[in-house]
Amino acid sequence: MSEKFQMVAKTLQGLENVLAEELHEIGAENIELGCRAVTFSGNKETLYKSNFWLRTALRILKPIHVFNARTIDEFYGNARKFDWTSVMDISQKFAVESVVNSELFPHSRYIALKLKDAIADHFRDRFGKRPFVDPKKPHIQFHVHVNNDICTVSLDSSGESLHRRGYRVVQDVAPINEVLAAGLIKLSGWDGDSVFIDPMCGSGTIIIEAALIAYGIAPGIFRQHFGFENWLDFDDQLLQSIYNDDSRERNFEYLILGRDISKRALASAMENVKESGLQKKIDLAVASIFDYNPPRVDRGMVITNPPYGERLKKDQIENFYKQLSDVFKQKYQGYDVWLISSNQDALKSFGLRPSKKITLFNGALECKYQRFSMYRGSLKPKQN
Numbered sequence: 001m002s003e004k005f006q007m008v009a010k011t012l013q014g015l016e017n018v019l020a021e022e023l024h025e026i027g028a029e030n031i032e033l034g035c036r037a038v039t040f041s042g043n044k045e046t047l048y049k050s051n052f053w054l055r056t057a058l059r060i061l062k063p064i065h066v067f068n069a070r071t072i073d074e075f076y077g078n079a080r081k082f083d084w085t086s087v088m089d090i091s092q093k094f095a096v097e098s099v100v101n102s103e104l105f106p107h108s109r110y111i112a113l114k115l116k117d118a119i120a121d122h123f124r125d126r127f128g129k130r131p132f133v134d135p136k137k138p139h140i141q142f143h144v145h146v147n148n149d150i151c152t153v154s155l156d157s158s159g160e161s162l163h164r165r166g167y168r169v170v171q172d173v174a175p176i177n178e179v180l181a182a183g184l185i186k187l188s189g190w191d192g193d194s195v196f197i198d199p200m201c202g203s204g205t206i207i208i209e210a211a212l213i214a215y216g217i218a219p220g221i222f223r224q225h226f227g228f229e230n231w232l233d234f235d236d237q238l239l240q241s242i243y244n245d246d247s248r249e250r251n252f253e254y255l256i257l258g259r260d261i262s263k264r265a266l267a268s269a270m271e272n273v274k275e276s277g278l279q280k281k282i283d284l285a286v287a288s289i290f291d292y293n294p295p296r297v298d299r300g301m302v303i304t305n306p307p308y309g310e311r312l313k314k315d316q317i318e319n320f321y322k323q324l325s326d327v328f329k330q331k332y333q334g335y336d337v338w339l340i341s342s343n344q345d346a347l348k349s350f351g352l353r354p355s356k357k358i359t360l361f362n363g364a365l366e367c368k369y370q371r372f373s374m375y376r377g378s379l380k381p382k383q384n
Helices: 016-025 044-053 072-081 108-127 178-188 205-214 236-243 263-276 314-331 344-348
Strands: 005-010 029-033 037-042 059-068 094-101 140-147 150-156 195-198 256-260 283-286 300-304 335-341 356-362 365-373
Touching: 005 044, 016 029, 016 037, 016 044, 016 178, 037 044, 044 059, 044 236, 059 072, 072 108, 072 150, 094 108, 108 140, 178 205, 178 300, 178 335, 178 356, 178 365, 195 205, 205 256, 205 263, 205 300, 256 263, 263 283, 314 344, 335 344, 344 365
Parallel strands: 094 140, 195 256, 195 300, 256 283, 300 335
Antiparallel strands: 005 037, 005 059, 029 037, 059 150, 140 150, 335 365, 356 365
């Protein structure tokens, strides 16, 4: 338990700093930022907690074998020397994913194939037979990363990507990734300290992630399985102690509101909220953003993912964004309004100057995440 080792948390571009803060909160050490990744060190408890608690991590890797290679034969030979029986049993199925950033090895799939061969041949040398490869449902998932001539093989402790929390049973068109949704909330600075609204909530991912943050509920609580549960050194008692620790849970005294004009989208949101067990903590209703009147507050938070243009015709989208800005100016005084959109022309039509801009990616789409602060100046009582 006390042995410490290095790990890598993968994330989405633009969320590295948020992820580093989360790692600090769970007690990780030697935290260093990378591109779409954060390296850190800790023990087995840190590994389990990082899978269970990190809202902005996609997967947690544990490097186990680092070597140099300049040719395919050298790669295969150095990979084969490792004692693969120390990390998996011959009865376990395995799979390999690869990322190659090297002129020496232009084909990442070939690198993955050669690592599979090296692992299988190592077992055949020892036992006279090979373990099976299963890319769809492996017991053990390996990742190999090649940067120039430095080759790093890691165990994937997460299994299925951590953005797949387990509560999203239905999704609307153009859904937002759970990790990105949590990242949007973290980047806004909201920490359960005011009313939270998504007035175009779709299938409800942003409001569910907001509720998890507000009530201090771990995102891993819904997961059926983590990759590390198949490891030879898996400690079920340790995982259960982390699972049953409710010391970070807290009360939340404000409202979390989800609205959408689409009855179908709202039905999806209701299904997902029900699956998450948060139906008593989230207020959902069908409403157009143009008709809905939000609670009057001194301070509130709006985070929303409006249509980018894929769901609206080109001649409609700019007018839609112009009308959005009018609604926020008229009805959301006292709120910080955050929008994420990949449609730059539409954002120019928004009619308000952002007080903050952040570049993020929603899948392959480059997006701007912008804050618009709706001051209450016009609501001040007039002097007689």
